[in-house]
Amino acid sequence: MKKEDCFYLGKIVSKFSFKGEVLIKLDTDEPESYVKMESVFINYNKNLVPFFIEKSSLHKSDLLRVKFEDVDSEEDADDLMKAEIYLPLSLLPKLDGDKFYFHEVIGFKIVDTAFGEVGVIKHINDSTAQALFEIDRDGIEVLIPMNDEFIDRVDRKTNTVFVNTPEGLIDLYL
Template identity: 75%
Template sequence: MKKEDCFYLGKIVKKYSFKGELLAKLDTDEPELYDNLDAIFMDLRGNLVPFFIESSQLHKSDLLRLKLEDVDTEADADALIKSELYLPLDLLPKLEGNKFYFHEVTGFKIKDINFGEVGIIKAINDSTAQALFEIDRDGIEILIPMNDEFIVKVDRKNKTIEVNTPNGLIDLYLSE
């Protein structure tokens, strides 16, 4: 399994018991969707390694308590702390309407109701306080905040996202 065929689920943050149990912080709004997994992939030194899950349960709302097969001691558990967790993309729940996964919209066209076609989404920047569409318009980078109020329609069939940005936002990037 390669990383590009998977999505980031979260990270092992600490040990839970002396029997090798671990707590994972999940990067999701719906941790309950991942409560009954059979297996998970862990990034160990750049390789995705599968681990079978003996048991799991939600712990304090956003943590998942995991008991992994063949992880039976504190030393086994210590070796896995800070490891990133991944699952195959086909396990992602399908989103409807204007909700989307960041990886899903890379390559989509952005069209603004007033401006017209803006360009192609080359990436999502989520390292800022507000996630941003990074759009390429013939070599010029345009950043549009991923604000629910701006997103009018996500058209998966035609790979377009229609937005309604404040007047002048796009022009800021085009006037030199």
């Protein structure tokens, strides 16, 4: 399994018991959707390695307490600390309407109500306080905050995100 065929689900943040259980900090709004997983991919030594789950339960809302097969001691669990957890993209629930996954809109056009066609989304920058569309407009980078108030609609048939940005925002980059 390749990382580009997967989505990031979370990270192992601590050990939970002397029997090898770990706590995974989930990066999702719906942690309860991931309690009944049978397996996950763990980024282990720069490879995605499948790990099978014996049991799991939610712990303090967004932490998942997991017992993996063949991880039976604190030492085994230590080996997995800070490892990232991934699942295949095929397991993502389908979104409709104006909801979308970041990876889904890469390559979509951005059209602003006042400005017109802005360019093509080349990346989503979610390392800032406010996630940003990184848009390529003929070699010029335009950044538009991914704010619900700015996003009018997402048209999956035409691969277009329609936005209504504050006056002058796009002109700042041109």
